[in-house]
Amino acid sequence: MKLFQHQPELTSLSDRPEHSPESPLSVHSVTVAYHEKPVLWDIEYEAPRHSLIAIVGPNGAGKSTFIKACLDLIPRATGLVEFWGKSYRDQRTRIGYVPQRESVDWDFPISAEEVVCMGRYRKIGWFRPITRSHREKALECLEQVGMESFAKRQINQLSGGQQQRVFLARALAQEAELYFMDEPFAGVDAATERSIVGVLEQLKGEGKTVVVVHHDLSTVPEYFDHVLMLNARVIASGPVREVFTDENLKKTYGGRLSLLEEVGEAIARAGRGVR
Amino acid sequence: MSLTLSSPSSLVDLSFQVPTISAIFSVLTLHAGYNAAIVVVGTTLLGVAAGIIGVFALLRERALMADALAHSALPGLGIAFLVGTALGIDGKSLPLLLCGATLFGVLGTVVVQLLSRLRRLHEDAAIGVVLSSFFGLGIVVMSIIQNSGSGEEGGLSHFIYGQTAALQARDAFLTLGAAALTVIASTLLLKEFRLVCFDEEFARSDGWRVSRIDLMMMTLVVIVTVIGLQSVGILLIIALLVVPPAAARFWTERLPVMIGVSAAIGGVSGYVGASLSALFPRFPAGAVIVVVAGVFFFLSFAFAPARGVVALFVRRFLLRTRVTEDHLLRELYERLEQSNGDGDSLLRIGEGSRVVSLPELSTYRGSTPFARWLHRMLLQQKGYLTLTDRSTLLTERGYLAAARKVQNHRLWEEYLLTHADIPASHVDSSADLVEHTLSPEVVEKLKRKLRQRGTAVPESLHPLGSAFEREVP
Numbered sequence: 001m002k003l004f005q006h007q008p009e010l011t012s013l014s015d016r017p018e019h020s021p022e023s024p025l026s027v028h029s030v031t032v033a034y035h036e037k038p039v040l041w042d043i044e045y046e047a048p049r050h051s052l053i054a055i056v057g058p059n060g061a062g063k064s065t066f067i068k069a070c071l072d073l074i075p076r077a078t079g080l081v082e083f084w085g086k087s088y089r090d091q092r093t094r095i096g097y098v099p100q101r102e103s104v105d106w107d108f109p110i111s112a113e114e115v116v117c118m119g120r121y122r123k124i125g126w127f128r129p130i131t132r133s134h135r136e137k138a139l140e141c142l143e144q145v146g147m148e149s150f151a152k153r154q155i156n157q158l159s160g161g162q163q164q165r166v167f168l169a170r171a172l173a174q175e176a177e178l179y180f181m182d183e184p185f186a187g188v189d190a191a192t193e194r195s196i197v198g199v200l201e202q203l204k205g206e207g208k209t210v211v212v213v214h215h216d217l218s219t220v221p222e223y224f225d226h227v228l229m230l231n232a233r234v235i236a237s238g239p240v241r242e243v244f245t246d247e248n249l250k251k252t253y254g255g256r257l258s259l260l261e262e263v264g265e266a267i268a269r270a271g272r273g274v275r
Numbered sequence: 276m277s278l279t280l281s282s283p284s285s286l287v288d289l290s291f292q293v294p295t296i297s298a299i300f301s302v303l304t305l306h307a308g309y310n311a312a313i314v315v316v317g318t319t320l321l322g323v324a325a326g327i328i329g330v331f332a333l334l335r336e337r338a339l340m341a342d343a344l345a346h347s348a349l350p351g352l353g354i355a356f357l358v359g360t361a362l363g364i365d366g367k368s369l370p371l372l373l374c375g376a377t378l379f380g381v382l383g384t385v386v387v388q389l390l391s392r393l394r395r396l397h398e399d400a401a402i403g404v405v406l407s408s409f410f411g412l413g414i415v416v417m418s419i420i421q422n423s424g425s426g427e428e429g430g431l432s433h434f435i436y437g438q439t440a441a442l443q444a445r446d447a448f449l450t451l452g453a454a455a456l457t458v459i460a461s462t463l464l465l466k467e468f469r470l471v472c473f474d475e476e477f478a479r480s481d482g483w484r485v486s487r488i489d490l491m492m493m494t495l496v497v498i499v500t501v502i503g504l505q506s507v508g509i510l511l512i513i514a515l516l517v518v519p520p521a522a523a524r525f526w527t528e529r530l531p532v533m534i535g536v537s538a539a540i541g542g543v544s545g546y547v548g549a550s551l552s553a554l555f556p557r558f559p560a561g562a563v564i565v566v567v568a569g570v571f572f573f574l575s576f577a578f579a580p581a582r583g584v585v586a587l588f589v590r591r592f593l594l595r596t597r598v599t600e601d602h603l604l605r606e607l608y609e610r611l612e613q614s615n616g617d618g619d620s621l622l623r624i625g626e627g628s629r630v631v632s633l634p635e636l637s638t639y640r641g642s643t644p645f646a647r648w649l650h651r652m653l654l655q656q657k658g659y660l661t662l663t664d665r666s667t668l669l670t671e672r673g674y675l676a677a678a679r680k681v682q683n684h685r686l687w688e689e690y691l692l693t694h695a696d697i698p699a700s701h702v703d704s705s706a707d708l709v710e711h712t713l714s715p716e717v718v719e720k721l722k723r724k725l726r727q728r729g730t731a732v733p734e735s736l737h738p739l740g741s742a743f744e745r746e747v748p
Contacts, residue, residue, distance in 0.1 A: 071480045097480040104474045108334065109530045118470055122481050127463045154528035174481070 021085030024049060024178040024209045025070065030079030032062070032069045039065050041233045043079070047178075048226055050207050052200050054214040054240075057230035058253050063213040064100065066230060067180045071097060083178065093122065096176030098167050100183055106156050112166045113151040116141055119173025141169040144202075145195050161192030168199055179203065179210045186215060197223055220244055294554040302550045311553050314439050314506075317447035318545035318564060321503050324454040325515035326523075326541025327461050328495045330534050333520040334472040335492065339402050340384055342513040345500050346406040347383025348376035349413025349509055352434055353420055367431070369446070369505075376434075377501050383409050384493070410509075437508025439549055439560030446505060453502050457495055461534065468492060469530055507561035514565040515541060522572040525579035540575075544568035599650055601680050602638040604659070607631055607669055608677035631660075631669050 025047035032040040040062040047053055055063045068074045070081050072088050083091040096119075116138040117130050124134060142148045145165040155163060164184055171179055184196050200223065203210050211228075214220060220227060220240060227244050229235040229252045236248040298307070305312040332338050355375025359366035383405050390401035417432060433441060461468065467488045470478045479485050496516070503512040523537035548564025555563075580586050610631075633639045639647055654660045659673030669677070 068476075073476055073479055092480075092482045095480070097477060099474065099476050099480075103476055108473050109524065109528050109533050110469070110473060111529070114469075114530075115473070118474070118477065118481075121466060121470060122483070124466070126467065128466075130466060156528075170477075180480075 022049060023047060023082075024084060025211065026082045026085075027066075027070065028080045028082070030069055030081060031077045032065055032074065033077045034065075038077070039232060040069065043230075043234055045228060045234060045237055047209060047211065049209060050204060051209055051225045052204050052223065053209070053211045053226040053228060054220050054224040055211060055228045055230055056214055056217060056220060056252065057235075061231040061252075063230055064182050067097075067182055067211065067213060071095070071180060094177045096171040096174035096179045098171045098179065098181040098184055101160065101164050101167060101186070106158075106163060108155065110155055111151065112142065112147060112153050112155055112158065112162075112169075113138055115155060115166050116169045116173050119170040122174075138169070138173050141172040142166070144172055145169045145199060146191075159189065161188040164188050165192055165195055168196060172199070177208050179208065181210065181212045183213050183215060185212075185219075217249070299550075299554060302553045307553060309444075310440075313444050313447045314442045314553065314560070315546060315549045317442045317450045318439055318506055318549040318560065319542050320447070320450045320454040320545070321499070321506060322515060322519070322541035322543070322545030322564070322568075323538045324450070324457040324499045324541075325503060325512075326519040326537040326539070327457050327534055328492070328499050329516035329541070330520040330523065330530075330537050331461070331468045331472060331492050332496050332516055333524075335468075335489075337493070337496070338513070338517045339399065340387065340493075341496050341500055341516045343387055343402045343406045343409075344380040344384050344497060345504065345509045345512045346413075347386075347409035348380040348501065348504060349410055349434070350416050351375035351377070351379025351382075351413075352431060352504075353413055353416030354379070356420060356431055357416070372431075372434075373501050373504075376504055377497060379409065380497060380501065433508075434504050435509050436559050437504070437506050437511065437561030439506045439552055439564075440556075442506055446502075450502055453498050457499065460491065460495055464488070464491060465531070507564060508559075511561045511565045514568060515544070518565070518568040518572050519544065522568070522575040525575040525582045527581055540568065540571045544571060596649070596653065599638060599642065599646070600653060603633075603636060603650060603654065604673070604677035604680050605684060606636045606638050608674075608681045610636070611669075631667050633667055 023046050025045070027043050027045040030040060030043040031038055039060075043066065055066060057063050065074065069076050069079075070088070072081075081088060083095060088095070113135070117134060119141070120130065120134040120137060124130060139148060139151060142151055145168050147162060147165050147169060150158060150162060150166075155166065158166065168181075168184060171181070185193060188196070200210055200212070204225075212224070214224070221244060224240055226238065227240045228237040229243065229248055231252050231254065235252045236243045236245075294302075301307040302311060302315065305315060329338070332341055352372050352375055355371050356366040358375075359368065359371045364371065387398065387401045387405045390396045390404065391398045396404075420431065467483065470481075470483065471485050471488045471492075475485055478488075499516070500512055503515060507515055519537040519541040520533070522540050523533045526536050527533050544564050544567040548567045549560055551567070552558045552560035552563045575583065577583055577585050633647075633651060639650070642650065651660070654673065655662065657672075657676075658670055659676055661668045661670055
């Protein structure tokens with residue numbers, strides 16, 4: 001724990017930049033350690049409103065950890081996370097979450113509709129049964145991701161992409177204003193990718209903010225407005241047009257030049273300029 | 276202890292006394308005396324309660340934790356007895372013993388949690404350590420009690436294997452209370468339990484106090500386990516928590532149904548097990564109950580229609596048979612097509628030109644002798660083939676069926692090519708996967724979509740024969 005001793009400014013409230021209550025997510029001086037080894041260092045980030053934000057970075061850069069630390073799912077060594085200027089506990093009814101698909105057992109005895117209903121649970125509250133209106137809302141959300149005909153299906157009988165869409169529908173059922181999505185595009189089919197992009201656009205249209213851990217660098221400029229480039233530290237953050245540059249990518253992905261060249265080419269092919 | 280219906284046999288006598296029909300009937304209908312009825316009702320209720328809460332323990336992957344809990348209870352029983360005797364209270368008073376059991380059981384699970392959290396020990400290893408060392412401690416305490424020669428310890432060792440016959444009315448009421456509590460809590464908390472069992476992380480992000488929900492779930496597990504110690508015993512109580520839910524899983528994909536089935540299997544196991552042990556006093560009831568539950572498990576594993584292995588094999592076999600049949604008919608058709616020109620002219624040719632030789636077909640060659648025989652019989656059965664003394668004929672009906680299959684296949688291929696951008700080199704195998712499941716409505720839709728070009732069957736899009744050569748190993 002020696003690592004954190006020489007950072008007195010971390011705890012000094014006076015040094016803290018003013019967080020506007022407008023910003024859906026402000027992360028201040030967050031450090032996270034697994035078994036004494038820090039995976040996120042002194043993260044400083046303020047998410048803009050009404051935007052689609054991609055978090056990119058190499059494997060092990062702490063992208064999922066970042067989301068989990070924001071959501072209080074793992075303990076932070078230091079730092080502060082605020083949502084619209086308040087703590088997570090105060091604001092969590094305004095926050096939705098799509099975990100990684102691999103994080104659950106898909107052989108669980110449950111139907112797609114019942115999974116989506118889970119998004120309604122906090123509105124239903126302790127001990128109360130799921131009412132018809134909540135079930136209808138769940139069906140509506142399944143419809144939004146094009147899965148209404150699979151409502152009664154046991155989730156194990158769905159393809160990976162369909163399972164991902166069920167998770168997305170569950171988050172939609174939460175009716176949040178800020179969403180965190182952990183690799184929603186990982187290993188999905190083209191139909192699902194289109195469906196997710198459609199949902200992202202729709203959420204943005206409704207004035208919501210979505211933070212997405214994203215692996216496919218070539219689609220970043222197409223799908224997102226803002227980017228947070230992460231490799232244990234914040235390498236860069238801001239509008240994709242300004243920040244998603246070759247130089248920053250090199251910094252983010254370290255020595256992996258071959259990969260970077262590949263990505264550069266992919267971006268060039270897509271016809272989207274990278275400064 | 277007046278449960279025994281037949282006179283207790285001596286230790287050397289290994290023969291069983293076969294109970295009379297009327298004895299069986301009176302036990303099963305709870306007319307074999309007050310005590311026997313109490314025992315049967317008590318264990319049935321225990322089975323129901325364990326069956327219900329066991330579903331959640333299983334889905335939450337806490338089933339082994341319940342085993343650690345039960346084993347850790349043994350030193351608690353012994354120490355409670357010693358403390359009670361030292362204080363001058365009756366050491367064998369049940370509330371005292373159950374308090375000791377609960378205390379140590381919970382202590383054991385807490386140690387498991389601490390070990391796996393603090394020192395990065397895997398949970399299964401932590402459970403193994405705690406379960407065995409607590410149980411060992413319990414055995415040591417028991418032997419101390421036995422050697423103290425108070426002569427009072429006799430009842431304690433029954434907790435290891437359980438002694439159903441010792442159940443009294445108040446135990447049955449206790450079990451009734453536990454069962455009622457389990458039913459009510461599981462109904463009220465079904466949504467919360469389902470949530471943490473399925474996706475703990477989401478539950479926490481959604482603002483649920485997962486530790487609180489877990490605590491309620493584990494409290495029910497503790498209650499059922501401790502109450503079950505007396506009748507089923509430390510070693511086997513885990514079976515009542517795990518076996519009925521595991522068996523129930525084979526019957527359904529729905530959680531409420533699974534809970535119901537599990538409760539039923541648990542209840543029937545308790546009922547049948549307790550009845551059997553009333554009829555055969557030689558059998559320890561706990562073991563009989565668990566064996567009955569085990570029989571239910573294997574029956575479910577084998578024969579449950581939803582997920583049982585027999586059903587699985589039957590479904591697989593039927594699909595394979597249908598696919599092979601489709602392939603046979605298609606190959607027959609395509610061979611006739613090749614030798615007779617286009618599809619239209621085929622409609623006009625007579626019976627004689629439909630002589631077919633099954634062994635020539637590559638689909639047929641690739642099958643085992645049994646499968647060949649089976650497919651030929653099936654095709655004959657459906658009236659697609661007739662056998663004359665010298666040759667095999669494709670009947671009118673068989674010909675039309677084959678034409679339909681080929682049409683479906685080519686329609687689907689064409690759809691894939693024109694609408695799904697699948698390259699022609701891959702289209703045949705993709706089509707193979709789907710065409711066997713095409714419904715007539717889908718075929719109609721395909722037809723409309725592709726605007727039939729006037730022929731009954733679209734022409735093949737790939738060289739004929741290639742599809743089959745590939746399938747021969």
